[in-house]
Amino acid sequence: MPFRKIYKYVASTFLHRANSFRIAGTVGLVFSVSSCINHSAQTATNKAVVEIDDNVAKRYNPAIFGGFIEQFGDQVYGGIYDPGSPLADENGFRKDVVAALKELKIKVVRWPGGCFASGYHWKDGVGKNRKPTPDPVWGVVESNQFGTDEFVKWCRLVGCEPYICTNAGNGTPQEMKEWVEYCNGMSGKYAEKRKENGNEKPYGIKYWSIGNENWGGHEIGASTPEKWGPLVKESADLMLSADSALILAAAATADKKWTLPLLQNAGDRLDLVAVHNYWLGFWQKNENPDYRSCIALSEEPQKFLNGIIHMLDSSGYRGKIRIAFDEWNLRGWHHPGYPRKEATSPLDTAALRLIQKREINNIPSQYTMADALFSASFLNACLRNPEYVEMTNIAPIINTRGPLYVYPEGIVKRTTFHTLSMYANLLQSHIADLTAISDSVCSVPVVDAIATSDSLGKNWSVALINRDPEHFTACTVKIGSRTPDGKFKATVLKGDSPDAYNDKEMPERVKPETVIYPVQKGVVMLPPHSLSIIEFPVKP
């Protein structure tokens, strides 16, 4: 039976249409302009065809599986760091959190912000006599008990690279340089201070970014395109004078008016452009859109990324500057009335009421299969462009909207945690080109796919998302000229409902299951609202 013809476009006319998407250099045929149709009256199964090119596979950077933690709420204090907890080690690091992040094979973690960074002075957070300081951004008091040395020690425990975001808000380029020297210097005033603080050997922190979101009026140190490039160049030169081996990023956006002047002024100092996006902006007003509304956004990350890629290509920086998507999440964090640029009094009752509203981020029922499948589509978009994307950092990894919810007595692996775990543990090291044709649901392809293989092309792991909230999808998979036939091991994440979520009472309502998928002439039946990673060993 042919595809239910909702609307199908030839790739060429679709290149400039909303739903076109690039797969590792190949434009996939896609579809649809239909609004999201409620399938309940129909029993028809969706159809899709995924054709994998087994000739070319490119290694992707595992730092695509990275994270971000900010000195915000209970991401650090009460999240990764809780010295009074019986679940913490001698350094105050929650051992269960470290174990969970090891499961995710988190390769890089960005810290201390985020907007927080634009008001943070790193010297307040090192040494023996640390004093609490006002956090002008989030309206609380920063104890400074968790600072640079604790962050590096924690990263070593987790097994990830530290990535430091410097203060281009009320900080200075000199302060950035001194931070680099403190961390990486062999000698010098600040290297000596590190040694005095008990860390003789340089940390060798390679990832650093200049500024967070200086393009936004909400940020302390909000800049202009004319001023930002020169400031980045000055900061980069000072930081590189302290360590010439740094991998440097700077705050960028998809807006050419901001990023092209940055590249023109400082592009030769940069290795990365740092970009952020949250597709549901709940910063001031929290909402809880339904599964279909969230899934309808699944192709947005690819479109956002295509814009950045086009900018790098057209400005001549392809291959010279890569992308650090160093804050991403379906949902923006809820913090009504903030961020701010001036400290508020801890006695300001109106401010305290607003800060209390941040608890809304912790409502577990918000984080459903929509988050898990959207996150898989985000990662797919990045994995498909391995020559452009260096890293991504889910914002955050702990608490707030993160995949791991941490509370005093334990942890809850939210649905997206399992997506990240499946990707980090089950995908192979190389990404292959593929083309996908499929029916649609909620104005997006019902199937989103990526194909990975080992370096020899002998073992394949194919990730297939069925976005339909109610119906199976019959997906035909072809690997080169081969059409798999037989029973194949798969890991599937689907939950008992598109709205299923995990919480303290039912921490494993949604979890990956190892199954055997029967595949006949390449056709595999994908369950509704599911992510499947199917292993296709190539017969010798």
Ligand code: AHR
């Ligand atoms: O909502 C959290 C904030 O979102 C981060 O601190 C900032 O980088 C982004 O705007």
